[in-house]
Amino acid sequence: MSDTPIKVILVDDHPLVLDGIRARLEDEPGISVVGEACNGQQAVDKARELKPDVMLMDVSMPVMNGFEATRELRQSCPEVRVLILSMHDNREYILQLIQSGASGYILKDVSSEEMVKAIETVHQGGTYFSSGASQTLFSRFDEPVSAAQDSGVLTRRELTVLKLLAEGRNNKEIARELDISVRTVETHRQNIKSKLNIQTAAGLVRYAIEHNLVQIS
Known part of the structure; x- marks a missing residue:
């Protein structure tokens, strides 16, 4: 800080x-x-x-x-x-x-x-x-068929990391949930930003919602 x-x-x-x-x-x-x-x-x-x-x-x-x-x-x-x-x-x-x-x-x-x-x-x-707010917005996580999945732009692990980012999880929480290192999460995050050409966390959330990576029910 x-x-x-x-x-x-x-x-x-x-x-x-x-x-x-x-x-x-x-x-x-x-x-x-x-x-x-x-x-x-x-x-x-x-x-x-x-x-x-x-x-x-x-x-x-x-x-x-x-x-x-x-x-x-x-x-x-x-x-x-x-x-x-x-x-x-x-x-x-x-x-x-x-x-x-x-x-x-x-x-x-x-x-x-x-x-x-x-x-x-x-x-x-x-x-x-x-x-x-999180419970209201992200009330169900599925494995939806999405443009991002179909296109093969992101790997399955990158899609999982993106979903968790969209839920509002930080790098440490994602690392704990997926049983990987924080450095690995950071690498996935940078790869996602690079592949999607999106540099902000809010932009990644919007992408996840717009491409049905997060199901809103």
């Missing part, structure tokens, strides 16, 4: 929620809340001005909602990681936000420790789903 705090902007249209989130994060030495916004348009403007590392953002907001803001940030501030914090445990919400460019989705009932872990994970280039 770098000694430089992760710069975070909080985005929610309820002042009490903003105050509560700020209070939960203010004692974290590795995180610095550098700004707040009450709608998506303000969030985009603040991102351009303050250049945060992570945007912790609600979905339902006036002027510009979380979907629109995420898409705009993906275009205008691609270096900013968007982490959605929402009360909506809804598959379509989660899926649409991932496809819009969000790097993670956590529910508002998560603990402070999990919120911090989510911020750190997306800042490091990973994806993060809280347990409730």
Whole structure:
């Protein structure tokens, strides 16, 4: 972990929620809340001005909602990681936000420790789903026939690693599940990125969903 705090902007249209989130994060030495916004348009403007590392953002907001803001940030501030914090445990919400460019989705009932872990994970280039969001989105894993499998682009082991990455697992968890070394997981991950020409974790998640590597039921 770098000694430089992760710069975070909080985005929610309820002042009490903003105050509560700020209070939960203010004692974290590795995180610095550098700004707040009450709608998506303000969030985009603040991102351009303050250049945060992570945007912790609600979905339902006036002027510009979380979907629109995420898409705009993906275009205008691609270096900013968007982490959605929402009360909506809804598959379509989660899926649409991932496809819009969000790097993670956590529910508002998560603990402070999990919120911090989510911020750190997306800042490091990973994806993060809280347990409730993960259960909603990835409710069934099958061995579907997919374009990726048919084409032979990825090996069977690479497909397995990609599925686990899409589920939100980190390298250590994948290594443990597959009984391989972390270095081997990292090699598979780099091979997957190279073969698919996708360099971000969020992009790999979108690919897995769009090619039916993850079944959503």
